[in-house]
Amino acid sequence: MELCKEFKPICLNENKERLTENFELDFQENLPQYLDDIDKVIKCSVSSAVTNYDVSDSKLNIHGKTIICITYLNKDKCTLSNVFEEEFSKSIDIDNSENVSFADIKLNTKYSNFRLINQRRIDVHTSLCAHICIYRKNNCNCLASCENAFTREVHMPCLINKNAGVFSAEFDETFSISGADSQIKNIVNSYSVCYLDETKIIKDKMLVKLKIEISVLYVSDDNNIEKCSHTFSLSKIIDVSDSDESDNALVSASVSSIYIKSKTNSDNVVNEIELVGTVAVNYQIYSISEQSFITDSYMPFYDTDITSQKLSVKQSPAYYYDDRSDEMLFDSDKNIIEIIDLRPKIENCTIQESVMKISVNLSFLYYDDTSQLCYYEKSAELSFKLNDEKYDGEGTVNLISYDFVIKSADKISLRINYTYRAYLYTVKNVDYVTDIEVSGEKQNINVPELTLYFADKNEDIWDIAKKFSTDMALIMEENNLSSHIIDNKMVLLVPGM
Secondary structure: OOEEEEEEEOEEEEEEEEEEEEEEEEEEEEOOOOOOOEEEEEEEEEEEEEEEEEEEEOOEEEEEEEEEEEEEEEEOOOEEEEEEEEEEEEEEOOOOOOOEEEEEEEEEEEEEEEOOOOOOEEEEEEEEEEEEEEEEEEEOOOEEEOOOOOOEEEEEEEEEEEOOOOOOOEEEEEEOOOOOOOOOOEEEEEEEEEEEEEEEEEEEEEEEEEEEEEEEEEOOOOOOOOOOOOEEEHHHEEEEOOOOOOOOEEEEEEEEEEEEEEEOOOOOOOOEEEEEEEEEEEEEEEEEEEEEEEEEEEEEEEEEEEEEEEEEEEEEEEEEEEHHHEEEEEEEEOOOOOOEEEEEEEEEEEEEOOOEEOOOOOOEEEOOOOOOEEEEEEEEEEEEEEEOOOOOOEEEEEEEEEEEEEOOEEEEEEEEEEEEEEEEEEEEEEEEEEEEEEEOOOOOOOOOEEEEEOHHHHOHHHHHHHOOOOHHHHHHHOOOOOOOEEOOEEEEEEEEO
């Protein structure tokens, strides 16, 4: 028997591989010739970011940059600093390179430490953790209709991961410090914070607007440590395939490289600072769309062979977006007399059972009760519920602003104002029909015009109709049923065809 069938493609990016890779990096840094020797290291901070990736030969190749910032005292007790920039690459084995659409890579710093080898050299060790999701294009066809057969079709709203990636945006800024007569002897420290101002998606393109705040500590000509800040805007339009205006983007950004130097102005006074660097932006593009799948099929009076495949979908998604403020307490080992430069940083954001967990890193330079310049760095976690049910999810957090209060000699209260964006969903494995073929006529069929059937609670009319080779609609009409699921045990009249 020839069947009249139609097929449709399934063009979804399916999360086929989820990896966690831990790796370590070691760097040997030597001071440039123009800087004095190191007598004591005050601060050595390390931050890493993914700047690009590629897939080849069953490997995911991650490329990134590491910024190492040191602040130290020379033998004359003058405060100096330097920034080192290093590139790194890491190859990770994946199942294969075929049909890879994109990878979502989130990089976290587990810990960092340093060792002073001599007065000119410092060795730095950092441990990183990469959380990776590999998405592959599902290029299979599925059964769309079959005129000769009864088909069961399910409809569900699904979260579609359309794209993900990393891009870089460069900046080159010059600004003057306050005070016309002030001069810069040397740079002591710098901090950077990236704020997300706006994301806008149009057809196959995305605009990202950022606000970058960079604070710089410097030693003035009267040997005092002073602070100046500069805020500027940065925007970039990138190509994002398959995107349109109705999509949403989860975006995070961080400074991945920076070069800071003092320079003279037109009056030959050293009171200008030049900033040159790069911001790495990580993004994921999502949409919610109605998907339909034929999950079962049969033909009255005929035996059929059905082929099917399994697909993992994120169904019934809900989008969450809001601003929040939270207060966090940080303890110090030393007494804090004055904080001269402080920066919070969102390190990581995860969602488990509808709970958003945010890892916040706080670092600052301060004077202790012995008037020594000290460095503090610690991470803490805050969390809150998005929903009372236990759903899976994906999200991102972006700082809006922050402030702090010295609660006591060894306690800091940090208040962060931030925006969060998140999707919650349930993961469902769908067995969908790819084809149906007739294998022959059913043997010894003697179906009466009307059959009594004792149905159990929660039994499905579809299964009963398939068992008796009849039409589900006829059963529901004959028994005045409005739902295809039986509420309670009952006797059904099953009409034949």
